[in-house]
Amino acid sequence: MDFSGVRRRLGAVAGELRRAILVRRRLLSAVCAAVAVLATVRAVAPPPPRTAAVLVAVRALAAGEVVGAADVASTALPVAVVPSDAAAAPVGRTLAGAVAPGEVVTEARLVGPSLLEGHDGLVAMPVRIADAAVVGLLRVGDRVDLFAADPAAATPSGVLVLQAGLVLALPRQTEAPTDGQRGRLLVLAVTADQGVEIAGRAARGLLTVALAR
Template identity: 40%
Template sequence: MLLVAAAVILAVTERHRDRHDFAVVASRALTPGTELTADDVQVIALPAGAVLPGTLQRLDQAVGARLTGAIGQGEPVTATRLLSSRLPAALTGDPRGRLVPVRPADAAVAGLLRAGDVVDVLDEHAGVLAAGAVVAVPAGSAGRGPAGTGALPPPVLLAMGEKAAHRVAASSLANSLTVVLH
């Protein structure tokens, strides 16, 4: 009887040891704004339970998507690091979340922002337009215009609720906006 129990335990242990999950990871260090190619990512097998929630598991989920922030070589690629229609909901917790491009009045402030920072958006005339917006894509992540040409500074892409997004977008058409970092 003891031998049968030992055989069952050994069989279950061996089966569990052979289980694994898959994760998409960066093949090399990648910068914000990068559109992922098959050369940028790879799928690796990890022990069962070792894959973090939200980690992509197939290459087709990553290839063609654009990064919202930097990823180091070997780091897992998660859904919240990719620009998509699901990103504002993931960042804000609001299923009706939206992404809004904002050009802060002070371009130097835009350069301080990083993906994941939380900010309030203010209009010089109307006051606070959005509280608790999340930086999805920092300024310059998708490239900058030629220096010294007088071109507008690159926008910051912010995730926020639907109503706040509409206020910010409408206000940005005629007024200077600024952000307050949390």
């Protein structure tokens, strides 16, 4: 029996086995090193920020609109950027200011349950202003002077009807009026007597406003 040939074959097999073990050791070492690096990165990485659910507008909302269920959606934002006055239940309430798509609906953007909350003794009176562009310059909370003019008068001139009236709402006109009326509505806080005077002036002529201090 040729023992030298057997020894050579055994030596070749042992060499291949050692090479395979060495390759596997290197691969195992690389895997262990990668795991160690990943564990280190995870250990030093800051934890994900805490989030809170808030309601944001899904479309552009105008001042004076009543918020509907389809106008808002819930989303999660980092607690650090959530406004302190984020509204928890804005549906059914009236907007005091415009809200952009994706903006968190806050209490600052909403009026109270009633337009006249905090305005005892006053009434909310819709007033049609002849020039819609003028109303577009106003914001809820502005103070305005209301003027009336009668185009049919022999010598048309403006008359101050209301001084420093509070703008309660600016209803959005979604379509062109079909009754021939032009301009745009705004809602003012007035006394009952002032309302009677304004209604009379509106029936006889045109109304406009100017920003007051």
